[in-house]
Amino acid sequence: MRDRPFVLLWHDAPSPYRDAVERAGLAAQVELHSLPPAETPPDDMLARCEAMLAWRAAPGVLSRAPRLRWIQSLTAGVEGWLALPDLPPSVLLTCARGTHRIQMPENILGALFHVTKPFTAAALDQRERRWTRRVSEDLAGKTLGILGLGAIGREVARKAAALEITLIGTRRSTTAVPHVARLYPPEATAEVLAASDFVLLLLPVTGETRGFMNAERLRQMRPGAWLLNFGRGELVVDAELVEAVKSRVIAGAVLDVFTTEPLPQEHPFWTTEGIVVLPHIGGMHPRRDEFVATLFAENLGRFLSRQPLRELVSRGRGY
Secondary structure, eight states, rough: OOOOOOEEEEEEHHHHHHHHHTTTOOGSEEEEEEETTSOOOHHHHHHEEEEESSOOOOTSSSGGGGGOOOOESSOOHHHHHTTTTTTTSSEEEEETTTTTTHHHHHHHHHHHHHHSHHHHHHHHHTTTTTOOOOOOOOTTTTTEEEEEEEEEHHHHHHHHHHOOOOOEOOOOOOOOTOOOOEEOOGGGHHHHHOOOSSEEEOOOTTTTTTTTHHHHHHHHHHHOOEEEEEEEEBBBBBHHHHHHHHSSSSHHHHHHHHHOSSOOOOOOTOOOOOEEOOOOOTOTTTTHHHHHHHHHHHHHHHTTTTTTTTBBBBBTTTT
8 A cells, every 4th residue: 555645734733734634534544744833844754744734944944855745835925935945846835825815804994994984093082081073084985906806805895895995906817806896907007006095905925016016106196095005015115105104195004014024113114103003913813724724625635636736826926
């Protein structure tokens, strides 16, 4: 009998993944091992490893896994994996795209409510027992421009349409997206920026998108518009965003992702009026591991039966 494939769960909470493999009826078909991410897999483990679930790997680890054929990333973004100099070209890389479908759109809508409704000001007034009546800004009739209309963007569009928000955005594919009034190719980003009251960044980080929101593109936005970044911190040129907000080129920004995390205490994002700092909460969900585990178990079944894997990363596109 052929040896069972050695699968490494390089994760500090492997139980949901073991449970998902068990429910899928695959436990007897694999040799499942787990290791905390703070520990480096020993050579004997890497020598046998054929599949791996992990957040990331340090340079030099993958080169010691000659039998490795598949990596399941725990995140949707895979720029860290693709930057590894020893990521073998033959290894399949899949990401956790789509597992943020519930929580991230809700947090994005929460950001829209935060910048248009006076709840924060009212909470601060309550501390002082101060009665101050305020008028909130409408969301109905406003335009939300989404740069990177993927799985999350489509779900945001579906939910935002119920609030009577007009949806526009950019996408490589020209296939129509439900609830999106106008779809543009990436080359027409300037048109989306000029027409939007809120601009939502959901782009992956690639050579083309790193530093995407620079001074030039910020000037293409409306003066009263808000930038929302729930994609990747590297999409924004920090200093140029700070200057754009301070000089009122745009109204402000809600940022959930940053080039360096945790955000350094000396960073000007903390103290710039008009910039809201969120500690990377966009995709956090109390059952997130269960969602990713369901995807992992399905992909493991496909891996064992040599079927195409879900959420396969294109190295050429970078996502």
